[in-house]
Amino acid sequence: MSSTIIISILVGLIVLVxxxxxxxxxxxxxxxxxxxxxxxxxxxxxxxxxxxxIGLHVPINLFTTAIAGFLGIFGLASLTAIQIFLIV
Structure with a gap:
Protein backbone atom coordinates (compact mmCIF):
# COMPACT_ATOMS: atom_id res chain seq x y z
CA MET A 1 0.00 0.00 0.00
CA SER A 2 1.17 3.46 -0.70
CA SER A 3 1.51 6.07 1.99
CA THR A 4 -1.34 8.10 0.49
CA ILE A 5 -3.80 5.27 1.05
CA ILE A 6 -2.64 4.73 4.63
CA ILE A 7 -2.91 8.44 5.44
CA SER A 8 -6.39 8.57 3.84
CA ILE A 9 -7.54 5.63 5.95
CA LEU A 10 -6.18 7.23 9.14
CA VAL A 11 -7.84 10.57 8.36
CA GLY A 12 -11.10 8.75 7.62
CA LEU A 13 -10.93 6.89 10.94
CA ILE A 14 -10.26 10.13 12.82
CA VAL A 15 -13.24 11.83 11.14
CA LEU A 16 -15.41 8.79 11.92
CA VAL A 17 -14.42 8.89 15.59
CA ILE A 54 26.64 6.85 45.34
CA GLY A 55 26.60 3.99 42.83
CA LEU A 56 22.85 3.44 42.80
CA HIS A 57 21.27 2.51 39.46
CA VAL A 58 17.74 1.19 38.94
CA PRO A 59 17.11 0.07 35.36
CA ILE A 60 14.33 1.80 33.46
CA ASN A 61 12.05 -0.81 31.91
CA LEU A 62 8.29 -1.40 31.74
CA PHE A 63 8.15 -3.29 35.06
CA THR A 64 10.09 -0.74 37.14
CA THR A 65 8.33 2.15 35.38
CA ALA A 66 4.92 0.68 36.21
CA ILE A 67 5.88 0.20 39.86
CA ALA A 68 7.30 3.72 40.20
CA GLY A 69 4.42 5.29 38.27
CA PHE A 70 1.47 3.58 39.91
CA LEU A 71 2.85 3.41 43.47
CA GLY A 72 4.60 6.79 43.38
CA ILE A 73 7.26 7.63 45.94
CA PHE A 74 6.63 4.41 47.88
CA GLY A 75 7.22 2.34 44.76
CA LEU A 76 10.40 4.26 44.05
CA ALA A 77 11.58 3.69 47.63
CA SER A 78 10.79 -0.03 47.29
CA LEU A 79 12.76 -0.31 44.06
CA THR A 80 15.65 1.56 45.67
CA ALA A 81 15.62 -0.75 48.71
CA ILE A 82 15.53 -3.84 46.51
CA GLN A 83 18.43 -2.52 44.44
CA ILE A 84 20.48 -1.73 47.57
CA PHE A 85 19.87 -5.22 48.97
CA LEU A 86 20.90 -6.77 45.65
CA ILE A 87 24.12 -4.74 45.54
CA VAL A 88 25.18 -5.64 49.10
Missing amino acids: LFVGAPVKPMRFLGQGIVKLAIGVLFLFFLNVFGGA
Missing part, protein backbone atom coordinates in the same frame (compact mmCIF):
# COMPACT_ATOMS: atom_id res chain seq x y z
CA LEU A 18 -15.12 12.63 15.72
CA PHE A 19 -18.63 12.17 14.33
CA VAL A 20 -19.57 8.96 16.11
CA GLY A 21 -17.72 9.63 19.36
CA ALA A 22 -15.14 7.58 21.13
CA PRO A 23 -15.86 5.57 24.25
CA VAL A 24 -14.89 8.00 26.98
CA LYS A 25 -14.16 5.72 29.93
CA PRO A 26 -11.55 3.45 28.30
CA MET A 27 -9.79 6.43 26.75
CA ARG A 28 -9.66 8.20 30.10
CA PHE A 29 -8.20 5.14 31.86
CA LEU A 30 -5.69 4.65 29.06
CA GLY A 31 -4.67 8.30 29.26
CA GLN A 32 -4.25 8.15 33.03
CA GLY A 33 -2.14 5.01 32.71
CA ILE A 34 0.13 6.62 30.14
CA VAL A 35 0.58 9.70 32.33
CA LYS A 36 1.46 7.52 35.34
CA LEU A 37 4.00 5.59 33.28
CA ALA A 38 5.56 8.87 32.14
CA ILE A 39 5.79 10.04 35.75
CA GLY A 40 7.43 6.71 36.66
CA VAL A 41 10.03 7.20 33.94
CA LEU A 42 10.81 10.69 35.27
CA PHE A 43 11.10 9.39 38.85
CA LEU A 44 13.51 6.66 37.77
CA PHE A 45 15.52 9.04 35.61
CA PHE A 46 16.06 11.47 38.49
CA LEU A 47 16.82 8.60 40.87
CA ASN A 48 19.50 7.36 38.48
CA VAL A 49 20.93 10.87 37.98
CA PHE A 50 21.18 11.67 41.69
CA GLY A 51 21.85 8.09 42.82
CA GLY A 52 24.72 7.72 40.38
CA ALA A 53 26.94 9.65 42.77
Whole structure:
Protein backbone atom coordinates (compact mmCIF):
# COMPACT_ATOMS: atom_id res chain seq x y z
CA MET A 1 0.00 0.00 0.00
CA SER A 2 1.17 3.46 -0.70
CA SER A 3 1.51 6.07 1.99
CA THR A 4 -1.34 8.10 0.49
CA ILE A 5 -3.80 5.27 1.05
CA ILE A 6 -2.64 4.73 4.63
CA ILE A 7 -2.91 8.44 5.44
CA SER A 8 -6.39 8.57 3.84
CA ILE A 9 -7.54 5.63 5.95
CA LEU A 10 -6.18 7.23 9.14
CA VAL A 11 -7.84 10.57 8.36
CA GLY A 12 -11.10 8.75 7.62
CA LEU A 13 -10.93 6.89 10.94
CA ILE A 14 -10.26 10.13 12.82
CA VAL A 15 -13.24 11.83 11.14
CA LEU A 16 -15.41 8.79 11.92
CA VAL A 17 -14.42 8.89 15.59
CA LEU A 18 -15.12 12.63 15.72
CA PHE A 19 -18.63 12.17 14.33
CA VAL A 20 -19.57 8.96 16.11
CA GLY A 21 -17.72 9.63 19.36
CA ALA A 22 -15.14 7.58 21.13
CA PRO A 23 -15.86 5.57 24.25
CA VAL A 24 -14.89 8.00 26.98
CA LYS A 25 -14.16 5.72 29.93
CA PRO A 26 -11.55 3.45 28.30
CA MET A 27 -9.79 6.43 26.75
CA ARG A 28 -9.66 8.20 30.10
CA PHE A 29 -8.20 5.14 31.86
CA LEU A 30 -5.69 4.65 29.06
CA GLY A 31 -4.67 8.30 29.26
CA GLN A 32 -4.25 8.15 33.03
CA GLY A 33 -2.14 5.01 32.71
CA ILE A 34 0.13 6.62 30.14
CA VAL A 35 0.58 9.70 32.33
CA LYS A 36 1.46 7.52 35.34
CA LEU A 37 4.00 5.59 33.28
CA ALA A 38 5.56 8.87 32.14
CA ILE A 39 5.79 10.04 35.75
CA GLY A 40 7.43 6.71 36.66
CA VAL A 41 10.03 7.20 33.94
CA LEU A 42 10.81 10.69 35.27
CA PHE A 43 11.10 9.39 38.85
CA LEU A 44 13.51 6.66 37.77
CA PHE A 45 15.52 9.04 35.61
CA PHE A 46 16.06 11.47 38.49
CA LEU A 47 16.82 8.60 40.87
CA ASN A 48 19.50 7.36 38.48
CA VAL A 49 20.93 10.87 37.98
CA PHE A 50 21.18 11.67 41.69
CA GLY A 51 21.85 8.09 42.82
CA GLY A 52 24.72 7.72 40.38
CA ALA A 53 26.94 9.65 42.77
CA ILE A 54 26.64 6.85 45.34
CA GLY A 55 26.60 3.99 42.83
CA LEU A 56 22.85 3.44 42.80
CA HIS A 57 21.27 2.51 39.46
CA VAL A 58 17.74 1.19 38.94
CA PRO A 59 17.11 0.07 35.36
CA ILE A 60 14.33 1.80 33.46
CA ASN A 61 12.05 -0.81 31.91
CA LEU A 62 8.29 -1.40 31.74
CA PHE A 63 8.15 -3.29 35.06
CA THR A 64 10.09 -0.74 37.14
CA THR A 65 8.33 2.15 35.38
CA ALA A 66 4.92 0.68 36.21
CA ILE A 67 5.88 0.20 39.86
CA ALA A 68 7.30 3.72 40.20
CA GLY A 69 4.42 5.29 38.27
CA PHE A 70 1.47 3.58 39.91
CA LEU A 71 2.85 3.41 43.47
CA GLY A 72 4.60 6.79 43.38
CA ILE A 73 7.26 7.63 45.94
CA PHE A 74 6.63 4.41 47.88
CA GLY A 75 7.22 2.34 44.76
CA LEU A 76 10.40 4.26 44.05
CA ALA A 77 11.58 3.69 47.63
CA SER A 78 10.79 -0.03 47.29
CA LEU A 79 12.76 -0.31 44.06
CA THR A 80 15.65 1.56 45.67
CA ALA A 81 15.62 -0.75 48.71
CA ILE A 82 15.53 -3.84 46.51
CA GLN A 83 18.43 -2.52 44.44
CA ILE A 84 20.48 -1.73 47.57
CA PHE A 85 19.87 -5.22 48.97
CA LEU A 86 20.90 -6.77 45.65
CA ILE A 87 24.12 -4.74 45.54
CA VAL A 88 25.18 -5.64 49.10
